[in-house]
Amino acid sequence: MILLALETSCDETSAAVVRDGQVLANVVSSQIKLHAEYGGVVPELAAREHLKNLLPVAQAALAEAKISPARLDAVAATQGPGLGIALLIGFKAAQAVAFALAKPFIGINHHEAHLYSPWIQYISPSPLQGEGAGVRGLSAVGSTDANISSSKLSGPSPSIPLLSEGRGRPDFAADFVSFQPNISLIVSGGHTMLVLVESELKHRVLGGTIDDAAGECFDKTGKLMGLPYPAGPIIDRLAEQGNPAAFDFPRPLLHDANDDFSFSGLKTSVRYFIRDHPELLDDRQKVADLCASVQAAIVEVLVKKTIRAAKRAGVRCVTASGGVTCNGGLRKALATACGKNGFTLRLADKSLCTDNAAMIGILAERKLRMNQPLTAWDEEIKPGWQLA
């Protein structure tokens, strides 16, 4: 099955071509620089950029995969949740393509795609990588780091045959043969969730944030320190040179028995701390200490609550995905905690943690193969679609 997937739920325009569980192309055009000027995502600007970029991005993905539209067997797109006017662009375009080709269409829940993204495995660098695999101004996803496993992942990776056509070896492929029931942490700019995944496509949300998401906490505390948006990756970098025990910030809901999170109190505590010690911001080392201390508070809550949920659920595997899963401190702390507790850890590849169409395409193909219901060519977007 050859499938085209589009993702435009927030500030990344992305298109992927997936064939039989292999990602033939995954092109992402990020708008981060544009929105940075405004300190956050401006929906109207995001929509304008999606309109401008969607066609070149989709064409780049099809060209990279060496697949003509006529050869597509199905089309997918993010249906929700997300910014309404951004979602509309990718979703309606994908429906139009499916209608024109008279092919099945499936709308995907963005969080569900994150949830299964740890089961997309890195294979090898593409032969096209480094030669401008995408098109100018677009970045083709390709960088990676390996999944970490407390005990080695069971069995060898499935061997990926050379494609008779298409771009050669794909960079990523679905690895559902390794699937184990797991507790999954989804951490992004808009959401923080713990989900019990009992079997493939069978999952239940255990808890979520009652106020700010973890990524929001990174971004907002960074803003208080004068860092540009999105501050998460910058805090991550600065934290490497800082002392995580330099300042003591609260670990909200850490000792509550539920699986919920709350980060607005932590943000407020950082706000008052900076108000009372503004001189710290003039000292590079103190800023690094501040970043390390804030990150330590966020990471401790995320990791401890994830491990506790995994123990309670009786699963042997932990997974994590979403933009904040790029965070070096979080990746290390999860690896350490899982190692100590004998859990296998599967982290989404860093290049698939932030928004991308590859995860939409892999999940869509899986759903089609498992005979899940199609989405009508004229169904509407669901901006508030929550994972159940």
Ligand code: KG4
């Ligand atoms: O999943 P994502 O790309 O978009 C949403 O659906 O929100 O996540 C973006 C969030 C931002 O808040 C950003 O600051 C955060 O992920 N983020 C990080 C890192 N990389 C991205 N936070 C901490 N450390 C990072 N390395």
Ligand code: ZN
């Ligand atoms: Zn996302």
